[in-house]
Amino acid sequence: DAKTTQPTSMDCAEGRAANLPCNHSTISGNEYVYWYRQIHSQGPQYIIHGLKNNETNEMASLIITEDRKSSTLILPHATLRDTAVYYCITGYGGSQGNLIFGKGTKLSVKP
């Protein structure tokens, strides 16, 4: 079973920030938080990952709470093309083979 909890679905207005929460209260000290997304009819796509510090790349920002029990993925200016299922996953470094994809959050970006 997935070790994370995410809302089933969320809506966001185009051009606004999308904030996707994830709870991972049982995360271990050496486990990373990974985010992937899956656009309809495509394979999952890596977005970002982090351990303790907040991270930012060209796609998104990742905010991890100080106790590491939860995190938020931020898409600063959501577009219609960001409509997808977003997966929050925890795993140890080098655990590509053990990443468990849960149900994720279905994000719908609306005009």
Added chain:
Amino acid sequence: DAGVIQSPRHEVTEMGQEVTLRCKPISGHDYLFWYRQTMMRGLELLIYFNNNVPIDDSGMPEDRFSAKMPNASFSTLKIQPSEPRDSAVYFCASSPTWGAHEKLFFGSGTQLSVL
């Protein structure tokens, strides 16, 4: 790079037939993964390879499923005989060398329908 390439994109077959799915990983990637996705069970890892050697096949549902990686640029997932419950989207993914900062790169998947 063209990314991970899977073929066919769609496959429709009848129960009992043999099905072969193909995958070409990204050049230089040492790891290759096969996943299956259904509405009921989500995305499941079936098997993964490192340098063409199968490392973990515990996710392979049963003996009807087999996977091979004869060289660094090609892998197959075979189902023989196929059953309607095998209908799903099968994804292949590849990854560079092991490490915390490595990502999975997925192909576009093969939509399998077993009638």
